[in-house]
Amino acid sequence: MEIWIVSVLLIVTFVLLMTEKLPVDLTAIGIVIALIVTRILTPLQAIAGFASPAVITVGAMFLVSKGMIRTGAVGFIGQKVIQYSRGNPRIAMLVVLLIVGIASAFINNTPVVVLFIPIVLSLSCELDFSPSKFLIPVSYASILAGTCTLIGTSTNIIVSDLSAVYGYGVLRMFELSVLGVPIALLGIAFLIFAAPRLMPGLHSPVCELKDSEHRRYLAELSIPRRSPLIGKDPNYAFAQEYPALEVLELIRYSHIYYPDRDHVTIAPDDLLLVKSSANDLVGVLHSKNVELPLSERDVNFETTEKESLILELIIPPQSSLLGERLLESRLKRDPDIHIIAIKRSGLHYTEQKIHDVNLKIGDILLVRCPVIKLERLRGETDFIVVEDVHHEIVHKRKARIAFLIFAGMVASATSGLADIMVCALAAVFFLILTGCLHLRDAYRAMQGNILLLIVGTIALGTALEETGASKFYAEVFLKLFEDFGPLFVLGAVILLTSISTQLLSNNATAILLLPVAISTALGLEVNPKPFIVAVCFGASACFATPIGYQTNLLVYAPGGYRFSDYLKLGIPLNLIVLFMGTLFIPILWPF
Numbered sequence: 317m318e319i320w321i322v323s324v325l326l327i328v329t330f331v332l333l334m335t336e337k338l339p340v341d342l343t344a345i346g347i348v349i350a351l352i353v354t355r356i357l358t359p360l361q362a363i364a365g366f367a368s369p370a371v372i373t374v375g376a377m378f379l380v381s382k383g384m385i386r387t388g389a390v391g392f393i394g395q396k397v398i399q400y401s402r403g404n405p406r407i408a409m410l411v412v413l414l415i416v417g418i419a420s421a422f423i424n425n426t427p428v429v430v431l432f433i434p435i436v437l438s439l440s441c442e443l444d445f446s447p448s449k450f451l452i453p454v455s456y457a458s459i460l461a462g463t464c465t466l467i468g469t470s471t472n473i474i475v476s477d478l479s480a481v482y483g484y485g486v487l488r489m490f491e492l493s494v495l496g497v498p499i500a501l502l503g504i505a506f507l508i509f510a511a512p513r514l515m516p517g518l519h520s521p522v523c524e525l526k527d528s529e530h531r532r533y534l535a536e537l538s539i540p541r542r543s544p545l546i547g548k549d550p551n552y553a554f555a556q557e558y559p560a561l562e563v564l565e566l567i568r569y570s571h572i573y574y575p576d577r578d579h580v581t582i583a584p585d586d587l588l589l590v591k592s593s594a595n596d597l598v599g600v601l602h603s604k605n606v607e608l609p610l611s612e613r614d615v616n617f618e619t620t621e622k623e624s625l626i627l628e629l630i631i632p633p634q635s636s637l638l639g640e641r642l643l644e645s646r647l648k649r650d651p652d653i654h655i656i657a658i659k660r661s662g663l664h665y666t667e668q669k670i671h672d673v674n675l676k677i678g679d680i681l682l683v684r685c686p687v688i689k690l691e692r693l694r695g696e697t698d699f700i701v702v703e704d705v706h707h708e709i710v711h712k713r714k715a716r717i718a719f720l721i722f723a724g725m726v727a728s729a730t731s732g733l734a735d736i737m738v739c740a741l742a743a744v745f746f747l748i749l750t751g752c753l754h755l756r757d758a759y760r761a762m763q764g765n766i767l768l769l770i771v772g773t774i775a776l777g778t779a780l781e782e783t784g785a786s787k788f789y790a791e792v793f794l795k796l797f798e799d800f801g802p803l804f805v806l807g808a809v810i811l812l813t814s815i816s817t818q819l820l821s822n823n824a825t826a827i828l829l830l831p832v833a834i835s836t837a838l839g840l841e842v843n844p845k846p847f848i849v850a851v852c853f854g855a856s857a858c859f860a861t862p863i864g865y866q867t868n869l870l871v872y873a874p875g876g877y878r879f880s881d882y883l884k885l886g887i888p889l890n891l892i893v894l895f896m897g898t899l900f901i902p903i904l905w906p907f
Contacts (some may be wrong), residue, residue, distance in 0.1 A: 318785075346772075365775055385430075402472065408439055422722070433874055434701070456896075475769075506885075534591055538608070550581075566580055567586065570579075585851070637699070640675055641674055714750065769821060769841050789835070806901060809847055826852070
């Protein structure tokens with residue numbers, strides 16, 4: 317009976333985490349309560365995850381990552397790329413992917429991707445290439461590199477801790493590197509070769525934020541019902557009279573079309589997101605062929621001190637605005653900021669339609685604000701100003717201290733001088749003590765929803781083990797492959813874990829499937845260690861969907877991607893991980 321109760325809870329958890337009908341942290345709390353109420357676990361067992369070394373270590377690594385980013389220890393390198401890579405987009409992107417990979421192998425990859433989104437967008441403006449060719453690769457490079465070290469991703473830390481709990485020892489700092497590095501290098505080589513061919517070539521919306529008399533403006537234009545532009549291709553509608561006016565997006569009934577990719581003609585009441593000089597914008601508005609939407613009627617296209625700009629702001633994972641209703645947020649209450657629209661996963665919500673929108677990771681806000689407020693926006697951590705590479709690079713004088721503290725943490729953990737949890741906590745202590753990280757920023761960087769999710773799924777994993785459900789699932793799983801050897805079953809475990817992580821978070825996938833993988837190995841009477849490693853690699857192979865990992869979701873809107881764009885590069889990368897894992901894990905970690 318208990319197995320069936322746990323199975324129902326498992327299915328409900330899968331559904332809630334996939335659909336996000338409830339916030340993930342609320343789902344996690346619900347799991348704990350349900351396990352206590354059904355008496356599957358005692359209260360102490362259910363909340364044991366709060367004292368888990370994995371949760372404490374992951375929380376500490378969030379703070380270490382924040383300290384490294386805030387001191388500019390990573391951002392300085394990114395700016396050097398811009399300085400030295402002009403003229404060759406492919407070389408520039410190879411350098412960017414390698415930097416993202418190296419950084420993501422040692423610090424949480426989400427802030428690394430947050431930092432490099434505006435860097436890539438800025439590079440696209442300077443080197444004249446489409447950022448949509450390389451934003452997904454930046455996310456994928458960070459994920460690939462995360463499997464190279466113990467601290468590269470929180471999933472590895474969790475699996476290492478659970479492996480010790482089950483009696484199979486922890487993973488060493490660089491134990492996964494022997495296979496993770498070759499997979500990452502092969503994956504990055506594939507991305508450099510395939511991304512320019514398979515990814516869409518869409519233009520970047522904003523490329524000029526610097527003060528200049530030649531500045532080009534971002535604006536929305538509406539099409540009146542009797543406009544002579546109706547029926548024309550948006551790519552060529554303005555080419556003859558206004559060659560400097562570029563149509564970036566066409567919005568129709570909340571759906572976004574990209575003229576560079578989608579075959580669409582202009583219709584009445586369409587909105588056009590355009591980029592143009594002030595002269596051409598004034599000229600086209602005087603022609604009466606287009607109008608400014610009501611929300612933009614007072615935009616001033618003159619180069620005066622009090623001029624307004626239309627900007628795009630990306631909502632990152634650490635934003636305090638996440639989950640808030642847009643019209644109740646502090647952005648809406650700011651008298652200098654006017655919210656025009658919100659873009660999300662190919663949808664465009666105008667001012668009349670945003671009353672019930674709750675902000676999510678990767679949302680892009682189209683806002684109008686005075687130029688004099690731009691510098692203040694750049695200092696915010698709740699959103700990223702598109703193309704603004706300076707958005708969080710501060711306290712650079714502390715970069716050397718932060719790097720030394722980080723290097724000491726890695727060296728201590730690698731040499732066995734102290735446990736990784738102790739090393740991470742010590743690093744956080746010294747980062748705060750030396751001023752590399754402020755307490756206010758530390759609390760905001762904690763990502764409590766992720767930590768609660770880990771606690772909840774640890775409780776569910778304990779319930780699977782206590783009730784014998786994981787053993788039951790392993791027996792069912794083994795029956796599917798009873799005529800095959802351990803090598804084939806190992807490949808099946810990687811495949812199952814990889815498929816699950818496209819729908820769930822990689823942490824939840826690892827916690828839920830690790831007991832099944834260990835039980836499967838014991839049923840085959842082989843060493844469980846290869847199966848533990850297989851879960852590490854499989855759980856991080858979240859390439860095929862935008863919801864598989866938050867960095868994938870983060871680049872969705874800035875790149876103007878479709879769901880299918882993730883499949884083009886994601887499926888080959890999943891296959892690379894599957895085949896290399898199946899072939900080499902048994903050699904490096906024998907059965």
